[in-house]
Amino acid sequence: MATTVAVGGGTSPAWRGGFGRLWAAAVVSRFGDSLRTAALPLLAASLTDDPLLIASVTACGFLPWLLFGLLGGAVADRVDQRRAMRAVDLVRAALMGAFAVAVALGHAGIALLLVLAFALTTLQTLFDNAATALLPAVVPAGALASANARLMTGQQLAGGLLAAPLVPVLLLAGPAVPYGANAATYVLAALLVASLRTGAPGRPPRPAGSTLRAEIAEGIAALRADRTLRWLCAATTLCNIGMGVLLATLVVHVTDGLRAGNGGYAAALTAYAAGGVAGGFLARRIAERTGRVRAVLLAGTVQTGCLVLAGTVPLLAASIGALAVFGLMGTVWNVQLTTLTQERSPDGMLGRVAAAFRTLAVAGAPLGALLGGAAAAGWGPHAPLLVAAALFALAVASLAPLIN
Template structure:
């Protein structure tokens, strides 16, 4: 396997005989963190199925419905960097379980409001905004706490298993369950989601205290401010060639994903010619691919190394976009989406792993927050650009344009890896 050791802020890569997977144990902290993450993803998927149903029942205005969606993006832009700094200041274990407990309370209160007939669109927007705001702190703390629970050599496998479990829980369990629960009443999915948050909070609260203590930053120097700490995280991200390249590639990739998601129903039905029944099957291919990607990503990383795995996966995604945009057939679209999902999971696993391996643990919250905040900008931008381009051309043209953007992302990572001397020139 190829593994990394941090030395003076720079990761030196070397070949080792063992894969380091033996250092990953389900018992103890990792198993509880995995269980909490998978359970939360199940609940989120249940809620995400019910959310548009509730919103559509409250208003028929497309603009009003878009506000609910926008409320899910805005907190990352407003609070992403701040949450990263806070995640490096506080006991991360405590922050995570408190956040989940609060989210459980908020969603539970909304379920009660729905059951009593007091729901309002403004309440739905406020809930979406509040949940995502809390998520900014939770996600940054979760990224930073994982390296304290498993050996660094086992991080690729730990991340892969975590993301695979979430993909299965969200795509194959949560989404169908959400559809069934909606038929029992619109409040039911939210009650289930609230329960998963509370159970996840209990699991996280039971994590070993040593892991939480290890993630707390040493006492701040006199005069240290959140602004200065955020700036320190940004400097670390900017000065690391590979992480800077991954951050830019993440932005470009999210532009592609945003556009693809916005036009997916038109691409599959209008361009590929799928029926409404086939539409769901084609769309499910992506989730299946993501699950397979989670199963093979650690092995691909051991074979190629994390940086090369990123370049290969982004190149594969580029080819998939070309197929989706040029072959008008449901089977071709399904195969391409499935392979796109495989490659996407490999990208996610190794982008997170490389960040965890290359950044000191006391800075992980801020650095991961900076990368997420930059990347999240791409999704709404991509959606708008793809929609505008489709208006003046055809629905497949934005997908072909996205292939160029994704190819650029692959080149960015390749160049960054060469600068970091992880790939030979």
């Protein structure tokens, strides 16, 4: 049974029971993911000095959303989400364990990195949609915003403040250590999800003869019919192109452009995560003062300024400060989007609506990653941040129809 406690006139989910275990599974999994995502660009940079090839690793980490994202949402609405999440984590653990062995033996090349990124994200399309659909069964509707904020705060704390600074230390112990640790976190997360006793979300009976294709179409239609979600999806798509640019080339910006090395890269990731943690504490308060849509507009405006600052001031301190504020506002944005999607999706369709939103929003990220690599190769290591800033500015402008 979902339980809550009163907090400042609102409700927050109680830690005991299903939410605490789901939170722990998400945080442990993100910790391992962050070890891998911080280490992979460094591994790629050690294998090649071609910015476009390095960016391609990030692009392959987004591409499966275009191919399988909608299918993952439809499956998430059909199956027991807990079993799906557990199965995905166990498969990911096996893949990461095998990759760690390949790295330890010196057999990891760029091609293997591309295959790994593609495979892990393919599995993630089912896991993320199942997790989004499961949360409303764990906490009541009035506590969704607080639950999303707590989940994102915990993930940022474990993934950024703990994992990112740890990567250089783990790499000293061996190049395969971060990947072996990631495999272990997947096993632990699977055990935590398996211990959940919360029932699956209620869903209306599926019509006889209903196909996955028809159910996917229903999810897309539901997203298109909701004016607020439709415009937010368009804005998020533009932002994710910008995020693809940023994530694919941040290691180039810091290690090449700023000459800050692996330590500077870890510091930049840590700053981003620290801001994300702060954003988790502030997201609900900002939304209470401005409303959810205006909170998204504020977040995007501030993020645009942060990217301009980091791209025009070639100092590590400037990039660290800009990324901290950028991360804070990123969490504010994400909490509002996730909560609005959960609140506005029709019963039994959350997995499909969330999948349609994610697929469309993430569609530009591979393009952004390649665009960032091309910008770095053609115009220098700082140029991608300014390209990302322009995309965020367009995203903010696209939200104008929602502001009365």
